[in-house]
Amino acid sequence: MSRVHHPRVIEELRDRIAHLEGGASKKAVVLPFGVGEIDERLPGGGLAYGALHEVAGGGVGTVDGAAAALFTAGIAARSRGKILWCVTRPDLFFPAISQAGLHPDRVIFCEADKEEDVLASMEEGLSFGGLGAVVGELVRLPMTVSRRLQLAAEKTGTMALVVRRWRRQTEASDYGNPTASMTRWRISVLPSEPLPVAGVGRARWLAELMRVKAGECAEFEIGACDAKGRVCLLPVSADGSNASSWRGSRAS
Amino acid sequence: MPADQPLVVISRSGSKRWISAADTAAGKVGLRVGMPASKAQAIVANLNMIDADPVADAAALERLALWALRRYSPVVAVDCADGIVMDTEGADHLQGGEELLISGIVNGLRGKGLTARAAVADTWGAAHALARLTPAETIVVPVGGVTKAVIGLPIHCLRLPPDTIQGLRVLGVETVGELSAMPRAPLALRFGPEVGRRLDQLFGRIAEPIQPLRTPELVEVSRNFQEPIGAPETIAKYVRQLVGQLTAKLEERGLGVRRSDLVIHRVDNTRQSVRAGLQKPVRDPTRLSKLLCDRIETIDPGFGIEKIVLVAVMAEPLEEMQIASSLVEEEVVDVTPLIDILGNRGQRLYRMTPAASDVPERSVKRIRPTADETGADWAVKWPRPSRLLAHPEKIEVTALLPDQPPAVFTWRGKRRRVTRADGPERIFGEWWTRPKEMQAVRDYFVVEDEQGERYWVYRAGDGVDLETGSHHWFIHGVFG
Numbered sequence: 001m002s003r004v005h006h007p008r009v010i011e012e013l014r015d016r017i018a019h020l021e022g023g024a025s026k027k028a029v030v031l032p033f034g035v036g037e038i039d040e041r042l043p044g045g046g047l048a049y050g051a052l053h054e055v056a057g058g059g060v061g062t063v064d065g066a067a068a069a070l071f072t073a074g075i076a077a078r079s080r081g082k083i084l085w086c087v088t089r090p091d092l093f094f095p096a097i098s099q100a101g102l103h104p105d106r107v108i109f110c111e112a113d114k115e116e117d118v119l120a121s122m123e124e125g126l127s128f129g130g131l132g133a134v135v136g137e138l139v140r141l142p143m144t145v146s147r148r149l150q151l152a153a154e155k156t157g158t159m160a161l162v163v164r165r166w167r168r169q170t171e172a173s174d175y176g177n178p179t180a181s182m183t184r185w186r187i188s189v190l191p192s193e194p195l196p197v198a199g200v201g202r203a204r205w206l207a208e209l210m211r212v213k214a215g216e217c218a219e220f221e222i223g224a225c226d227a228k229g230r231v232c233l234l235p236v237s238a239d240g241s242n243a244s245s246w247r248g249s250r251a252s
Numbered sequence: 253m254p255a256d257q258p259l260v261v262i263s264r265s266g267s268k269r270w271i272s273a274a275d276t277a278a279g280k281v282g283l284r285v286g287m288p289a290s291k292a293q294a295i296v297a298n299l300n301m302i303d304a305d306p307v308a309d310a311a312a313l314e315r316l317a318l319w320a321l322r323r324y325s326p327v328v329a330v331d332c333a334d335g336i337v338m339d340t341e342g343a344d345h346l347q348g349g350e351e352l353l354i355s356g357i358v359n360g361l362r363g364k365g366l367t368a369r370a371a372v373a374d375t376w377g378a379a380h381a382l383a384r385l386t387p388a389e390t391i392v393v394p395v396g397g398v399t400k401a402v403i404g405l406p407i408h409c410l411r412l413p414p415d416t417i418q419g420l421r422v423l424g425v426e427t428v429g430e431l432s433a434m435p436r437a438p439l440a441l442r443f444g445p446e447v448g449r450r451l452d453q454l455f456g457r458i459a460e461p462i463q464p465l466r467t468p469e470l471v472e473v474s475r476n477f478q479e480p481i482g483a484p485e486t487i488a489k490y491v492r493q494l495v496g497q498l499t500a501k502l503e504e505r506g507l508g509v510r511r512s513d514l515v516i517h518r519v520d521n522t523r524q525s526v527r528a529g530l531q532k533p534v535r536d537p538t539r540l541s542k543l544l545c546d547r548i549e550t551i552d553p554g555f556g557i558e559k560i561v562l563v564a565v566m567a568e569p570l571e572e573m574q575i576a577s578s579l580v581e582e583e584v585v586d587v588t589p590l591i592d593i594l595g596n597r598g599q600r601l602y603r604m605t606p607a608a609s610d611v612p613e614r615s616v617k618r619i620r621p622t623a624d625e626t627g628a629d630w631a632v633k634w635p636r637p638s639r640l641l642a643h644p645e646k647i648e649v650t651a652l653l654p655d656q657p658p659a660v661f662t663w664r665g666k667r668r669r670v671t672r673a674d675g676p677e678r679i680f681g682e683w684w685t686r687p688k689e690m691q692a693v694r695d696y697f698v699v700e701d702e703q704g705e706r707y708w709v710y711r712a713g714d715g716v717d718l719e720t721g722s723h724h725w726f727i728h729g730v731f732g
Contacts, residue, residue: 024535060730066638068731073638082587093640093729094604094616095630104604105625109618111600121594130585189732191704192672200635200674200698203706203731224732242292 031079031159034230035222038207042183043058043214047075050157051182052139052150058206059186062172065137065165067187067205070100070225072135072161077101077229080157081132084125086110086118088137101229106132119145122160129156137163139171146179175210184211190221193234204234258296262289263304272304295517309333317465318364322566324357326525327464328512329521332411335383337376339462342525342550345598354390374398376462377454381409381428383443402454403429410450416443459521471507471564473497480519480556487516487557490546495541508533508570514544516551517559524551528596531588531622533568538588543596571626591621606630610679611694612640614729634677635698637729648707651725652716657697661675661709663727668701679715698731706731 006013006102030046032039039045047053049076053075057068069092070141077100085092085107110121118136125134126149134153141162162181175186186208193201203224209217221233258278269289283299285293293299296644310333317336321328327339340353347353354370361368364687371382373393376600378401382391393401402409405428408417419442425431431439432451439447452458454620466472473494478493481487491514510533514526528543544562596600606628607617617629651658657673675697681689696710708729713721 060380064639065732066730070638081585084590091642092638093612093637095606095612095632095636096732098630099633099636103626103627103629104606107603108591108621109600109602109604110594111602117597117599120597121599124593125590128587128590130587131590161579180395187732189704189706191702192700192706193695198672200672200700200706204704 013117035233037233039208041209041215041218042212049159050154052146052153052160054162054164054181054184056175056186059201061188062166062169065163068163071187072163073097073100073102073149074225074229074231075161076133076135079132082134083107084134086121088112088115088118088130101227102224107251113140123148123152123167126152126160127156129158131158133161135160135161137165139166141179143179146181150180182213186210257300258283259300260292260303261304316639321465324699325491326515326527327523328461329462329465337462343527350392358389375454375456376460378402381405385409399455407431412446421444461521461523461612470500470522471498471567474559474561476559480558482556483552484548487548490560491544494543494560495537498562498564499535499537502535502564502567508535509564510568511566513563513565515561518554519556519558520554530592533570535570541590546593584612588622611682638732639730641728644728647725647727649725657699670699671702672700674698691719
């Protein structure tokens with residue numbers, strides 16, 4: 001009998017907590033990945049708009065953040081509206097970003113000399129409203145700062161994406177420190193999808209969902225963003241039995 | 253007229269005629285400013301001479317000052333007969349700093365066919381002297397470095413009347429340093445208070461406010477205060493009031509502001525200014541006051557502010573428009589307010605767009621964030637790295653010539669074995685941009701190491717002919 005009651009009680013509690021958290025979070029809209037296995041791990045069935053999400057690379061990716069930037073670009077590509085991309089190091093090669101589905105007309109770059117300016121620009125962009133997403137490339141993200149960004153995002157419902165990249169690989173232990181972000185991802189590169197002939201196939205990533213508010217951590221082996229910014233599940237298979245499934249999806 | 257023929261400008265006073273300006277060709281043949289015209293004609297036969305027109309010169313200089321006012325700084329004035337003085341404080345960050353500001357001004361004037369020399373210093377007097385007497389085209393004197401910079405300059409840079417200069421020379425005074433070391437009282441007795449005043453102005457001991465240039469068509473509103481104000485909230489309140497008055501005035505004329513200046517007069521007779529630029533003409537008081545109030549923290553009220561002036565330095569026609577109601581259509585958000593806010597904070601804003609080039613580093617072009625959306629995208633569908641190194645870095649490679657990808661490569665001290673590779677993708681040099689690239693070839697490969705890290709490497713040269721490149725290997729990008 002108690003089993004039947006539990007879900008309803010919990011639902012009620014959740015509603016009350018959501019009510020306490022404020023009006024903005026009630027109309028929590030999400031951006032689904034379109035991959036069932038990933039979406040079911042995220043509360044609401046996707047990445048929440050009006051929230052802060054952190055993405056970092058793993059291994060060498062902590063310094064160059066190449067895969068993390070592409071993953072972020074894929075998310076931004078699937079959102080609607082303009083994107084503000086705040087950087088201090090302008091080394092993003094846009095043809096690759098455009099191949100992940102993010103059209104150059106949609107992205108406004110904001111280059112600053114100091115990291116504090118990046119944060120200020122991000123906050124301004126988030127509180128402006130009307131943007132699809134605000135992306136910032138940052139080294140440090142202290143708790144207070146992340147809370148400011150989260151609040152600014154909540155107010156307007158704009159998605160805040162932070163690509164964390166460090167100067168040295170050893171500094172990446174900073175990623176364990178708590179922040180106010182809704183989700184925290186680590187994207188590491190995996191050997192690419194094997195081809196029947198010599199060559200490099202579709203890039204594969206290990207996407208670790210390291211932290212998610214009101215959810216559980218998870219790991220996915222995914223295929224890199226396609227021309228529409230979509231990812232897909234692409235685990236290693238010795239016999240290549242499941243390769244056909246994504247081939248079909250990419251062709252469509 | 254050919255450029256190598258000397259040209260001089262002749263001034264006259266009564267029957268006396270002398271050279272008041274000479275070009276470089278004239279300088280080469282020995283013609284100097286101040287030389288009698290008859291002597292010059294004796295040196296150069298058929299000398300090209302133009303009669304001086306001081307009125308037209310002054311008008312042209314004022315036009316130039318107005319141009320500088322619109323582009324560079326809120327406080328601009330004409331300095332003597334041959335110069336422009338501007339207060340760069342609060343405006344230099346929009347051009348990327350003082351160095352870039354003045355080199356930009358000199359280059360901008362060169363684009364108009366004028367040669368100019370510029371100096372930035374703490375005081376008007378020092379900048380006036382240094383701009384005219386330093387051999388370099390531009391000079392920036394660091395804060396507090398005025399004394400050191402001007403001590404050796406000759407006294408004719410002091411903006412004193414010619415007979416005073418002559419009198420000082422008779423006394424044996426040649427440089428500013430010598431003059432400033434002399435006792436003041438006898439100097440004042442003989443030459444009047446002007447010498448001491450100019451010296452004090454030069455060293456910044458007394459203030460010398462610049463009376464900014466204004467024309468009747470500039471829309472200006474101001475407010476005087478009975479009691480000096482100083483608190484940021486109070487300043488913000490009055491700025492909002494002034495913005496309201498300004499927009500009302502602009503509305504009468506059907507104009508929108510593109511650049512507005514807030515000039516603040518302090519009680520100690522110094523001025524500070526805040527400039528706000530906009531991408532498109534605007535008449536919305538909320539947007540304008542947000543831009544100006546955003547920078548109030550940069551204002552130092554000192555002992556108090558007695559007057560605030562708000563000027564629309566650059567105004568453009570702004571028509572009222574009817575906006576189509578969007579029942580079905582997707583709402584297009586105008587991001588120019590955000591761009592204005594971030595741009596006025598000194599951030600560099602741009603969009604990327606394809607450029608017609610196969611060479612990776614040239615295939616991306618930065619454009620203004622408000623440029624028209626062309627919908628252009630990169631035509632190339634080959635994989636491209638998401639991070640491009642600023643400069644290709646040399647790597648140690650074991651590879652078969654002529655067209656095999658590397659088997660092993662060492663980058664930044666780490667040796668990597670290549671498990672998979674794709675290539676070559678051959679990119680030819682562009683001889684029309686640099687003649688050196690006539691033969692140049694790069695062969696790009698996508699390589700993947702055992703950990704799955706993917707890199708974009710290339711070999712300079714086609715692997716056969718050394719004419720096409722050195723056959724060294726470079727890494728150019730990191731794939732995601």
